[in-house]
Amino acid sequence: MKDLIPGLTDDVARECLARDPFHAFPTLFSVCKLWQQELRDQTFHRFRKSTGIAQPVVVVVQTVPDIAESAKPRPVVYRLVIFEPATGVWSSLPPSPDLPFGLPLFCRLAAVGTELVVVGGWEPRNWATIDKVNVYDFLTGEWRRGSPLPHPLRSSFAGAAMHDSDKDCRAVYVAGGHDESKNALRSALAYDVASDPWKPLPDMARERDECSAVILRGKFLVLGEYPTEAQGMFSRSAEAFDATAGSWGRVEEAALEEALEGGVWAPVAKLPSEMRLALNVVTWEGKLMVMGLGRSGLLANILDIKATTTMTTPASASWRKVEVPPEYRGRFLGACCLVI
Structure with a gap:
């Protein structure tokens, strides 16, 4: 050998x-x-x-800022940029050949090992819902087309990634959202990033539109609203999919609080005084990065959560301001983080 x-x-x-x-x-x-x-x-x-060599890489969906002086308005183009917290360096990912008009609006990002999965969204030219799946491999520096998202076409769905190298599991889960007729959905799917197929999961107990998701203790947890019997009224709750059991379980509010740090919700930190509106949040290994808007435009700050939780008051939290170059000051529309 x-x-x-x-x-x-x-x-x-x-x-x-x-x-x-x-x-x-x-x-x-x-x-x-x-x-x-x-x-x-x-x-x-x-x-x-x-050994501490691997570094976090924050991937952000962003509009391309129009920094050139022009009297004519330009079409909005969405792209992927990366931020390296260890060095403060910003750069752009190469565009996918399968997305010649830019990144889909409202697409979902999922970080799976050393790969980035982009799922669904709206076609930039006409805002039509699409089923495209594109995977960027940080090892090869190349894009590949994944199996399309099965019908019905959906928007505003929840998505999260499960990565367990010990069990050779690299999966992206999708649930809820609404179809092209604006009907809220109960259906859920799983995408195997390595072998490429989608497979249906059991339906959730409730339709959930405009929902979000996280992986919590090995389960796919979906949080969102569902319509009630009262017209125009909605209620909030959560369901968790256990891949081992192959079934969903309702997560009561009290149980959800217990799952999140001992059952007690407590303020951790106040946002930096210059940030008026928080747009996106991404976490990695005890760090929290908040991207938002201030009076001077786009802002980004990083908080050391582990250090902050030892302090006595949220006001004492120490945020580290992130310098954002002018060419990366387009609006943030979504983010995820890989540790590579």
Whole structure:
């Protein structure tokens, strides 16, 4: 068997490869099949994380800012940008060849290992609901087309990703939303990122439109409104899908509070004084990044949650301001985070 790097033991060679920054992975991946196998091996990525080499990468859906002076209004174009909290560097992801008119409006992002999954949304030209799925691989630096989202076409749905390398599980879950006739949906689906198929899940107990989702303790938790018998009235609740049991269970409000840090809701921090409106929030490894608007335009700040919870008052929380270059000051419309 060939060595990863001639003249070095594989342990030393792995140390060398692991210390390369994530944006060097496409170059490393193109060297040889042996390096491709190494980069695909979850042991390699667990090693990067255990040694603190792996870094968070925040991926943001953003409008392209119109910084050129022009009398004519330009069409709004949506794109993906990445922010590296460790270095403060902003950059753009290459556009998907399958999306020539920009990123779909209201698409859902899901971070699965070293891959980014973009699901559904509205066609930028005519706002028609689409079923496209596109996957960006940070190892190869390339896009691939995924299996389309099964019908009925849906908007405003909940989505979240499950990644368990020990169980070789890389799945994106989708639930609820509304169809093209604005009917709220109960149906749910799961997408296997590795093998590409979608499969139906059991229906939720309630239709849920304009809903959101998280993975909480290994379960797909969907939160949102559902219509009540009273006309025009809605109620809020949550349901959780247990993949092991293959079924949904209602999450009572009290049980939800108990699941979230011991059953007590408490203020953690006040938003920075200059932020008037919070638009998006993304978390990773004890950090919280809030993106929003202030009097001077777009703002972004990072909070160390672990440090903050040891303080006595929310007002004492220390936010770190993120410098956003002019070319990345388009409006934030969604975000997720990968640790690569």
